[in-house]
Amino acid sequence: MKRLIISAVVGLGLVVGSGAAMADGELNIFNWGNYTNPKLIEKFEQAYNVEVTLSDYDSNDSMLAKIKAGGHGYDISVPSDYMVSVMISEGLLLKTAPNKMANFKNIEPGFADPYFDEGRQYSVPWQWGTTALSVNTETYKGDIDTWSVIFNPPEELRGKINVVPEMNDVINAALRYKGFPLCNGNKAQLKEVNDMMQNAKQYWLTMEYGNVERLANGDIHAAVNWNGASMRARLANSAIKYGYPKEGLGTWMDNVVVLADAKNVENAKLFQNFIMDPENAAMISDFAKYANGIAGSMKYLPEEFASAPEIVPPSYYKAEFTQVCPNEVNEMYTKIWTNLLK
Numbered sequence: 001m002k003r004l005i006i007s008a009v010v011g012l013g014l015v016v017g018s019g020a021a022m023a024d025g026e027l028n029i030f031n032w033g034n035y036t037n038p039k040l041i042e043k044f045e046q047a048y049n050v051e052v053t054l055s056d057y058d059s060n061d062s063m064l065a066k067i068k069a070g071g072h073g074y075d076i077s078v079p080s081d082y083m084v085s086v087m088i089s090e091g092l093l094l095k096t097a098p099n100k101m102a103n104f105k106n107i108e109p110g111f112a113d114p115y116f117d118e119g120r121q122y123s124v125p126w127q128w129g130t131t132a133l134s135v136n137t138e139t140y141k142g143d144i145d146t147w148s149v150i151f152n153p154p155e156e157l158r159g160k161i162n163v164v165p166e167m168n169d170v171i172n173a174a175l176r177y178k179g180f181p182l183c184n185g186n187k188a189q190l191k192e193v194n195d196m197m198q199n200a201k202q203y204w205l206t207m208e209y210g211n212v213e214r215l216a217n218g219d220i221h222a223a224v225n226w227n228g229a230s231m232r233a234r235l236a237n238s239a240i241k242y243g244y245p246k247e248g249l250g251t252w253m254d255n256v257v258v259l260a261d262a263k264n265v266e267n268a269k270l271f272q273n274f275i276m277d278p279e280n281a282a283m284i285s286d287f288a289k290y291a292n293g294i295a296g297s298m299k300y301l302p303e304e305f306a307s308a309p310e311i312v313p314p315s316y317y318k319a320e321f322t323q324v325c326p327n328e329v330n331e332m333y334t335k336i337w338t339n340l341l342k
Contacts, residue, residue, distance in 0.1 A: 027267040028053045030063065030074040032254070033209070035127075037287035044274055050267050058209050059166055067092055067259060075262035076271060078126050081253045082168070082322045084116040094258040096269050098124045103276035111253065111293040115321065123255035124272045125293035127228070127284060130319055131169045131250040133243035134215055134225040134233060144243035145314075147177035149222055151200045158203040160221035162214065165207045167337040168322050169250060170197070170224060176248040183325035185332065194336045201340065215240050228289035231310040235289075242310045244317050251319040253293065 027044075029036070033056035041052050055074065057063040060083040066072055068090070079087055087093050098104055099120045104112075107125060117123045135144040140156045151174060153161060163170055172182055174193045184190060205220060212229050214220045216236035225233075230242040256275060258268040274280055281292040282300030291311060298306055305311065313319075325333070 024049050025264055025267055026051050026053065027264050027271060028055070028073055028075045029271075030055050030057060030066070030072070030077040032056060032078060033058060034212070035078075035254075035288050037283045040275075040280060040283040040287070043280070043283070044271060047274070048267065048270055050270075061167065064092075070261070073263070074259055075264045075268040076256055076258055078254050078256055080322070081114065081116045081255070082324050084123050084255055084257060085324050087257065088117065088122060092260050093122045094260050094262060094265065094268075095121050096258050096265075096272060097121060098272050098276070101269070101273040101276065103273050106276050106278055106281075106294050106296060108293050108295045114253065115323075117255070123257045124276055125281075126254040126256050126275065127288060127290035127292050128251070128253035129227045129290040130244075130313070131166075131173070131224065131226055131252065132230075132245055134211060134223045134230040134240055135243055136215065136218070136221040136237075136239050137241045138239040139221040144241060145246055146243070147173050147245045147247050149243065150204075150224055151177050151196055153200065153203045153222070157222045159205055161204045162206045162208060162211060162220045162223040163204050164209060164211070164224050165341065166224075167333060170340075171333050171336065172250055172322060173224060173245075176245065179247070182320075183323055183329055185326070185329045187332070190332055190336065194339065197336070197340055207341065212236075226290075227310040231289040231308055234310070244314055246316060249317075249319050251321050253321075 027050050029052060031054065036054055041054060044050065045052055057066065060080050063077055063079065064083065064086065067077060111125050113119055133144055133149055135149060139160065140154060142154055149157065150161065150163065171193065174197055175182055175184055178193060178196065180189045211223045211225050212232045215223060215233035227242055230240065234240040256272055258265060262268050275284065276294060278294050278296035279300050281294035281297040285292045285297065286301055
């Protein structure tokens with residue numbers, strides 16, 4: 001995920017829903033920016049009389065660093081698929097057994113037993129999507145279904161491109177464009193990737209989050225982007241189209257987990273179960289424009305959501321989840337990435 005960074009503190013909901021379980025207390029959520037529907041938080045607060053504080057981060061890596069440093073005060077975070085694996089392996093998550101919660105039955109079968117959390121012992125789906133391209137088709141009328149838009153930009157887009165500062169998303173896109181395997185420790189191939197990105201960077205305007213408004217306003221005209229953010233930009237500017245690179249693209253799923261040092265564990269578990277309810281999952285998707293992995297949620301979403309081009313990929317679409325690479329590969333990626341950010 002992935003997204004314009006905001007901070008918000010959502011106030012105490014004082015009205016308890018009819019028949020709702022009483023919980024009381026607090027819940028501190030650490031999530032990607034501009035990714036949480038305020039109405040969802042308000043509904044949860046009212047249902048359980050819980051005061052929610054929402055803080056944001058801008059990448060999986062920055063979230064992980066904050067959690068590992070300790071003293072953060074967060075109960076919940078929303079890591080992407082591969083990061084769930086990392087956090088489990090480092091003992092940072094509480095085993096809350098979502099697979100035994102009342103609403104677990106609503107998870108779509110394809111997401112009930114993911115590689116990053118077998119059997120869903122720790123996590124529940126938040127949203128899932130793809131990482132590809134957004135392009136202003138008034139500015140550029142050529143083929144947008146290729147990573148060459150980013151790594152060998154056409155004249156029309158040079159100096160008008162934003163690349164999100166997400167190491168795995170960008171390096172994997174470069175590997176796909178070159179036709180190289182992912183989790184790649186081949187030094188010669190990684191040098192090719194490094195050299196290509198260094199050359200392409202001269203044509204990039206920025207490496208920042210917050211593509212939605214900037215695309216909609218014409219501040220940038222192309223971007224490495226996520227499908228929901230691209231849809232939000234298109235709804236504000238019809239010239240924005242989402243490209244599906246023929247070389248391949250990434251699929252991801254962000255997930256709600258409870259941190260091992262959470263202070264409000266029971267409220268965090270309530271929230272995990274709460275967002276597996278189809279109507280509540282639909283509130284998440286309606287705000288950020290990503291699919292959610294919860295069966296039955298589509299009936300609560302606008303009819304056009306199900307047919308949106310950012311949600312329904314073309315027939316040639318091929319995507320894969322980001323895997324956890326060996327440490328030696330991650331070290332090489334980090335060197336390439338650090339060099340790129342200079």
